[in-house]
Amino acid sequence: MSIKRLASILTKEYRHIFREPRTLWMVFLSPAFVLITLSMVFTSGAGQIELALWDQDHTTLSRQFISTLTSDADFSVTRVSDYEQIGSSLTSRHVDAGIVIPPGFASTVQAGGTAPIQVILDGVDTSVAGRASSSLLGHAADFGAQLSKQYLVPPPPIRIKQQSAYLPPAADRDSMVSGLIPIVFSLPVIAAALALARERERGTLETLVATPVRSLEYLGGKLIAYVTASLVGLVPVWLTASVLFGVPFRGSPILLVVLTADFLMASVGLAIVIGNLVKSQQAATVLSLFVFFVPAFFLSGLSDPIDTTDLVSTLVSYIMPTTHFVTICRALFLKGATLIELWRPSLMLLGLSTVWTLLGALSFRKRIA
Amino acid sequence: MIEHISRIFGLAVKEFQQLSRDKLLLAFLILGPLLELLLMGSLSGGGIKNLPLAVIDQDRTSSSRHLIAKLDRTDELRVEAYGSTVDEARQWMQEGDIAAIAVVPRGYGQALTNPTDGAEVQIIADGSNQIVSTVALGTAEDVAAQIRQDLSAFRSSASQGPIDLRFVARFNAAMEDQPHSITAMLGMIVFEVALVVAAQSIAREREMGTLEQLRVTPLARLDLMIGKTLPTLVIGMADFLLMMGVAVLWFDIPVRGSLLLLTFLTVPFVLAQIGWGTLISLISRTQQQAMLFVFALAMVEVAFSGFLVPAGDMPGVMQAISYISSVQHYLVIIRGVTLRGAGLGLLWMPGTALAGIALVLMALAWLRLRLGLDSDSLRRRLLTAWRQTQSRWRESVCRKRRGNRRPKQPEWHREPA
Numbered sequence: 001m002s003i004k005r006l007a008s009i010l011t012k013e014y015r016h017i018f019r020e021p022r023t024l025w026m027v028f029l030s031p032a033f034v035l036i037t038l039s040m041v042f043t044s045g046a047g048q049i050e051l052a053l054w055d056q057d058h059t060t061l062s063r064q065f066i067s068t069l070t071s072d073a074d075f076s077v078t079r080v081s082d083y084e085q086i087g088s089s090l091t092s093r094h095v096d097a098g099i100v101i102p103p104g105f106a107s108t109v110q111a112g113g114t115a116p117i118q119v120i121l122d123g124v125d126t127s128v129a130g131r132a133s134s135s136l137l138g139h140a141a142d143f144g145a146q147l148s149k150q151y152l153v154p155p156p157p158i159r160i161k162q163q164s165a166y167l168p169p170a171a172d173r174d175s176m177v178s179g180l181i182p183i184v185f186s187l188p189v190i191a192a193a194l195a196l197a198r199e200r201e202r203g204t205l206e207t208l209v210a211t212p213v214r215s216l217e218y219l220g221g222k223l224i225a226y227v228t229a230s231l232v233g234l235v236p237v238w239l240t241a242s243v244l245f246g247v248p249f250r251g252s253p254i255l256l257v258v259l260t261a262d263f264l265m266a267s268v269g270l271a272i273v274i275g276n277l278v279k280s281q282q283a284a285t286v287l288s289l290f291v292f293f294v295p296a297f298f299l300s301g302l303s304d305p306i307d308t309t310d311l312v313s314t315l316v317s318y319i320m321p322t323t324h325f326v327t328i329c330r331a332l333f334l335k336g337a338t339l340i341e342l343w344r345p346s347l348m349l350l351g352l353s354t355v356w357t358l359l360g361a362l363s364f365r366k367r368i369a
Numbered sequence: 370m371i372e373h374i375s376r377i378f379g380l381a382v383k384e385f386q387q388l389s390r391d392k393l394l395l396a397f398l399i400l401g402p403l404l405e406l407l408l409m410g411s412l413s414g415g416g417i418k419n420l421p422l423a424v425i426d427q428d429r430t431s432s433s434r435h436l437i438a439k440l441d442r443t444d445e446l447r448v449e450a451y452g453s454t455v456d457e458a459r460q461w462m463q464e465g466d467i468a469a470i471a472v473v474p475r476g477y478g479q480a481l482t483n484p485t486d487g488a489e490v491q492i493i494a495d496g497s498n499q500i501v502s503t504v505a506l507g508t509a510e511d512v513a514a515q516i517r518q519d520l521s522a523f524r525s526s527a528s529q530g531p532i533d534l535r536f537v538a539r540f541n542a543a544m545e546d547q548p549h550s551i552t553a554m555l556g557m558i559v560f561e562v563a564l565v566v567a568a569q570s571i572a573r574e575r576e577m578g579t580l581e582q583l584r585v586t587p588l589a590r591l592d593l594m595i596g597k598t599l600p601t602l603v604i605g606m607a608d609f610l611l612m613m614g615v616a617v618l619w620f621d622i623p624v625r626g627s628l629l630l631l632t633f634l635t636v637p638f639v640l641a642q643i644g645w646g647t648l649i650s651l652i653s654r655t656q657q658q659a660m661l662f663v664f665a666l667a668m669v670e671v672a673f674s675g676f677l678v679p680a681g682d683m684p685g686v687m688q689a690i691s692y693i694s695s696v697q698h699y700l701v702i703i704r705g706v707t708l709r710g711a712g713l714g715l716l717w718m719p720g721t722a723l724a725g726i727a728l729v730l731m732a733l734a735w736l737r738l739r740l741g742l743d744s745d746s747l748r749r750r751l752l753t754a755w756r757q758t759q760s761r762w763r764e765s766v767c768r769k770r771r772g773n774r775r776p777k778q779p780e781w782h783r784e785p786a
Contacts, residue, residue, distance in 0.1 A: 020654065020655070022653065023658055023661075026658060026661035026665075030665050033665065034668045034669065038669070038671075038672040040672075040684070040687055041672045041683050041684075041687050065532075088715065090539055090709070091705065091710070092716075093701060114532070114533045115532055116533045116534075117532060117534050117535065118535050119536045120537050120538075120539055121537065121538045122539055123538030123539055124540050125549055126541075126545070126549060127503060130504060130507045131503045133510075134503055134510060136534060140532045140534050144532045147532070156517055161490065161491040183668070186664070187661055187665065190664060194656065194657045195657065198655075198656065198657065279391060279393060279394075280394060282394055282566070282569040282573065282656070283391060283397055284660075285565050285656070286397045286562070286565050286566075287397055288660075289561045289562075289565060289663075289667070290397070290405050293667060294405060294409055294554065294558065295409065297671060297676070298409055298412075298550070298554070313412040316412055317412075
């Protein structure tokens, strides 16, 4: 291991990055750019639920019920007049749910009975259906409590009083923006995988074989170049999150930088393994898409929390550096956690960065096939 | 015409040969999507399970314990901790250890049996994650409905209250998460494979310098584009059909509509990605740049696809932009055909949108190809075009001014005369 040779590889890699303005932009600024676009999609509140409503009763009471639904902008109601229309507007995604108020609704309630109302949910998007049903239940319970007083109907034996504990008002967006930071960093990381595959594809690795550069120096140069370059990209990402989207930062800045470097080490190590495995840049791109892209959205705990009781899915998500860094970013930005509180994900990241860089070094052969 | 076809065919054959030479790449392109769908499909999409719940039992009766046991027994919730005050439990929620709090007030057991009163249980859900809070509240409502039913079964006086909402779920009666996430993954994988293959195909020729060789062959620009498009289209469609097979046979995704229609509508979706890919490979000089563009585009498409946030929940401007996202339209189509059983009559809107996007992107790529391949010549062309318009404008302005002056000039001339 010679520092001089490592430094010369490092200079070469930096020159590759700096030579082309487009590559430079892509490595330094694209994470911030992607974070902006991804985060713009989130609003602080949930949108309206579209309802198709068929009122077969046409009484004051049924109209009162409808007006409680529309009173607080949770629902927007479209009137329909048969099941066909409800079915076709559900199929074409114009509404999220359909409601049918049967004839005799008012007379049943006034007689002290229980009046049924049918709700037809779109079972495909379960999160929208769940939101629609819980919101409808809440509105119906409020209206029901009002009616039981008015018409002396006995109230239901058990009611659920719903409350959402919004920590600050824009908590949903804050937690999403901070959770997306690890994902946008996959861009410069994959550039490292391609940098490695490029040398093999273009045959410049052969030239390197003829030089006294050792494989460890070569890999170390690549690793350091891409980790440091991506680390500089943290500044625009941080500014985007804190200034543009106003996400509070409650933790220690030094800890974030250190853990980001650790995360980048682990990811670039994984990228090096990919780059060693394939022969062409095209194959490297395809493989990185499968390894970094789809799992990052579906398995990292970004939107659905990881089900820790299922062993296989826990294992797969835990070997991805992104999973741990999502936890760390959220905790550092929103909760102001310290290293002691974050010992578990930090230790996992440290282990992963060791394992992946080691595997990268082991899988590399400075040899011509 | 026949010459063109044979040239296109020749280029397509060359592309396939190049692909088949790299066995690993071919394996990734054909088997990768299948494995990815199988793995990710079985790992995720099981819905949200075992959310940690904190319980504050102020009643401490057998009925309150019965309620807590019922909450614990659901798939979605798991009693993680018992607290004594709401503030303490809120602290736990702040630390991220629990997702919801159930507060059983004092006198719950008595109120449950009292016909004129009724008991109330409070559920506080973590609002920082919309999905988590929805699931927690929904599960608690289900448990309450069960208890209501149990009570009315053995005590006829117990009423359901004045209003009883009866839920039916269309298309997916069990409200499983899997069909939703499998279709999303299928769309995204077809999207990324088509995009990568198309984006790298020209960028590769360019980086290796073989594009110049192609340009001196009698291959016309349109031939080049079509010849490069065909192999990608074949791979994209093959991946789509294979993954549909996995989705239907392995994951039991129903196909209620016509599979033929879905296949037919997948073509413009793949073509749109080829358009993006060709455009990307024409503006990037190396494959690394092309790849970074691909990833940036893929992330933006995911953002607008309605996977992270349903399109209806986005802010207005973003909602408008989301109509350009081909993934969003395609997810509507694939869910429409497979799960909702929609026909062309209900899907013509996203279908036309997809075809429009594909057409516009292809046209842009063709235009970019016409303008010259290296960015220097593009810059020069744009500059000359700009200068031409500038001089034309200047000329017309001058003429207008001259035209304004002309009637005056004779007057000036006349006066001294």
